[in-house]
Amino acid sequence: xxxxxxxxARARILDAALAVADRVGAAHLTLDAVAAEAGVSxxxxxxxxxxxxxxxxxVVEHHMAxxxxxxxxxxxxxxxxxxxYLQAFVHAQSGELMSRxxxxxxxxxxxxxxxxxxxxxxxxxxxxxxxxxxxxxxxxDFIDALLMTLALDGLFFRRHVRNARSGRSRARTAARGxxxxxxxxxxxxxxxxxxxAHVSAADSSAG
Numbered sequence: 001x002x003x004x005x006x007x008x009a010r011a012r013i014l015d016a017a018l019a020v021a022d023r024v025g026a027a028h029l030t031l032d033a034v035a036a037e038a039g040v041s042x043x044x045x046x047x048x049x050x051x052x053x054x055x056x057x058x059v060v061e062h063h064m065a066x067x068x069x070x071x072x073x074x075x076x077x078x079x080x081x082x083x084x085y086l087q088a089f090v091h092a093q094s095g096e097l098m099s100r101x102x103x104x105x106x107x108x109x110x111x112x113x114x115x116x117x118x119x120x121x122x123x124x125x126x127x128x129x130x131x132x133x134x135x136x137x138x139x140x141d142f143i144d145a146l147l148m149t150l151a152l153d154g155l156f157f158r159r160h161v162r163n164a165r166s167g168r169s170r171a172r173t174a175a176r177g178x179x180x181x182x183x184x185x186x187x188x189x190x191x192x193x194x195x196x197a198h199v200s201a202a203d204s205s206a207g
Contacts, residue, residue: 010048012038017059026056026113053117060110064123070095082137086145089131093152107156 016038020029031052035045049055070092077091078084114120135145 009038009040009044013040013045013048013055014059014062017055021059021109025109026059027109027116029056031055053120056110056113056117056120060120061123063107064127067092067096068127082134085134086138086148089149090152093149093156097152097156 013034016034017029020033020037024033029052031042031045031049034055035042038045045055049058071088074088074092074095075085078087110120131149132146135149136142138145
């Protein structure tokens with residue numbers, strides 16, 4: 001029998017934790033359920049994550065590392081300045097929205113779990129502070145840039161409540177939102193050279 005490497009087991013456990021959290025929420029996730037989902041023994045799970053808190057932190061770190069890889073890859077396509085960073089950020093976020101790799105319900109459940117485990121959000125907070133710092137380098141365009149990135153976050157979480165609204169209403173809202181975003185990109189100095197397709201594709205994937 002060929003044993004799979006421990007790193008593969010760790011990745012399966014992280015994927016399983018996301019799957020379980022999607023069903024029951026991160027706060028109600030149990031190690032037994034994750035072990036069963038991953039197809040490993042509870043002892044095997046505990047080898048990688050000694051308790052639930054460490055498992056949840058591992059999932060968050062994995063999620064943030066994926067986002068950083070996407071951003072680093074996107075950054076190679078744009079100038080190495082503040083405007084280029086914004087373009088790379090929009091490009092990376094649009095790609096994540098279109099791929100639907102990350103589900104808003106899971107993300108929200110981890111945010112809720114942080115009520116009982118405050119340091120669960122330490123890494124996301126650090127990355128958010130670094131992100132704001134990069135945007136501040138845009139000077140007078142900082143607020144517009146910040147609103148643009150927050151709008152992408154809104155498109156992501158909007159998917160979680162999309163069933164509460166009619167398809168026609170969602171389409172009208174998406175069209176208006178995409179139009180305003182494209183307008184802003186066209187006017188702002190940092191947006192020149194950024195394809196409006198990035199914004200419209202992200203918006204259509206959210207609907």
